[in-house]
Amino acid sequence: MxxxxxxxxxxxxxxxxxxxxxxxxxxxxxxxxxxxxxxxxxxxxxxxxxxxxxxxxxxxxxxxxxxxxxxTVNVTEMFRDPGFFKALREKVLPYLSTYPRIKVWNAGCSTGEELYSFAILLAEENLYDRSFLYGTDINPLVLETAKRGIYDLKKMKQNSENYIASGSIRSLANYYVAHYDAVSINSSLKKNTLFSMHNLVTDGVFNEFQIISCRNVLIYFTVELQERVLNLFYESLCPLGFLCLGSKEFLRNEELARKFRVIDKIENIYQKIE
Amino acid sequence: MNKEALYIVSKIKIAEILLIGCSAGGFSIIYDLVLNFPENFPLPVLIVIHRSRKYKSLIEEQLNLNSKLKVKMAEDKEQIKKGIVYFAPPDYHLLVEEGGSLSLDYSEPVLFCRPAIDATFQSAADVYKEKVIAVLLSGANEDGAEGIAYVSELNGLTVVQDPDFAEMRTMPQAAIEKANVDLILNNLQITELMNEINQVKNLLE
Incomplete structure (x- = not known):
């Protein structure tokens, strides 16, 4: 067949x-x-x-x-693209360390692995207590998984490799507890998080953020829808807020691109300047 | 010209895109083919090779320096153009969209492969239908067989490297078993076919 x-x-x-x-x-x-x-x-x-x-x-x-x-595609990993998380740690978080509040929006968060990666990074830079992380997705079932923060033990090998490659000196095992063939993310990393439904196609601005991360979501959209969503992100960022896209996604529209400065060209991190 | 040769020429005449897939043991023939393309090669070329995301790959850069055609890694929503050889980026499926643009996809690997040859061949066939020429080379798994069979089903031209000449025979063998393949060729014949595509199309321009 x-x-x-x-x-x-x-x-x-x-x-x-x-x-x-x-x-x-x-x-x-x-x-x-x-x-x-x-x-x-x-x-x-x-x-x-x-x-x-x-x-x-x-x-x-x-x-x-x-x-x-x-x-929708729900393939994700913790610390996927280690170079991205390294750049985040070195180029974005030092900047945000002067802020009293750090609000992060992980749009198209799927089962939550990326949001918890952000949480770990913020915790390691002593910024977690003043941070709040929003994970949104169109799909209610993946959000349930994200909320529970329980993952297949088999996936932790790749996740740990990513984490180490991102430049960390600790062990990812510090952040979860393993039971039989599953791991549970520490509750300390869950307290400042909220997972909820949001449809990038139809829903609008719901808060103002210091970081918006939407990686490997735009590739599933047409050029027109990509533009709509990028404008939504622009509207949702605070002045000088950061936008993180996937390694194969970029600001195609020149008018929009002018309103951002490139923080990391390879990892596709931008800062809103206008 | 005999009947079979006429049939092949008729397929080449209508073709609008060339697809090439390979895995283990196919890299050197890919190099030779890309370097052999003349400046005015009449079809855009999409190439899917299995490679690890762990290491930075210089294939495109190297080939681009030495090839007469432009060689690059495919980008999301890029319009497909003649005169360009596009490689599927590591760790993404490369898909063809209606209207002849490319898109990338991070969904589950197919037979442990991302990029999967099947995914590119199938989506290209959906858009270009009988105007596809698909070539499958050496490899150690069965990715590509479904894609070749689907191209064949939609009346594209299907070409498979003769398993006896492939460094790894699993991939071409699987395709031959799964599909009614038009041409089973050795390396020299594959190069000759590329030259023929060039001659036939450019004569008709």
Missing amino acids: LTAKLISLEQVEEIIGLVAKVYGFDFSGYSRASIKRRIVRIMLMKQVTVFELKSQIINDSGFFEEFLQEI
Whole structure:
């Protein structure tokens, strides 16, 4: 069986239209090739045809919840791109250490690994007590995982390697407790965090932040939607606030790019200057 | 010209994109192919090779210095253009979008591979349909077989390195078993095919 044959791009359009109509979730600004791969994945997991997929989306809200969970990519790691966290530690946090309050927005936080990486970094620089970290995602089920902060032990090897490569001299094991085949993030890293639903496509500004980190989310959006979201981040940053994008994401729009200064070109860290 | 050769030429005539995938044992032939492309090679080229994100890779830089075509790492939402060879960045899937632009994707690895050859071949076939030429070379796993089969299904031209000539035969072998491949070629024949693509397309321009 050829998996790519399960659904055509035209049928992908139909599914996007259906989801918008029935549930109000707008995926029209998502890159189609990625969305098709996600839908194929769902069809294989659920063993359904396009016809069955459509009727289940319409008739079964429980099915739709699972659909929503799988339609977005939730692959993440702690300290993913160690060079980014090194740059954050060396170039951004010293600057913020003069601030009385540090509010961080991790947009598209998925299961929370990146937000807890930020929390660890802030704690190590003695900034955690005056920080507050918001993690948002479109997907309520990943937010539940993020809130619990319980992860597969098997993933900690890669996470630890990343953490060490980010220039830390401690051990990641200081920040979690292992039980059998899972680890639980220390509650001290959870106290100043809030995970909640936010849809970058439709929702607006909800606070003012010193750091916004949104990494490997924009790649799933069309150029138009990327622009909308980047403007939302601009509006949500305090003057001289920092914007962190994924290693393959950048400020394409020149008008917007002029309002930022490049802090780290390789790790894509920007500062709002205007 | 015999019937088979006519069929191949008819496929080359309509082609709009060239895809190449390889893994272990395929790097040296990729080098040779890229350096062999003439300045006016008529198709954009997407190349997916399996490589680790742990080490900085200089493949694009090196090839760009010595190739007649521009060689670069593919960027998100970049428009695909003739005269450019795009490499999939390490640790991202490289996808083709409607309208002929590229996008990157950080979803689950396929058969432990990210970038996956399958992902690029499938998405390119969805957009370019019968106008795809897909070439699969040496490799130690079965990534690419699904992609080749899908390109074939949508009537693109499929080319696989003869497993007897590949340093690692698993990948081309898997594709031959999975798909009704148009051409099974040794290294010299693959180079000749590239020259033929160049001649046929440029003659028709």
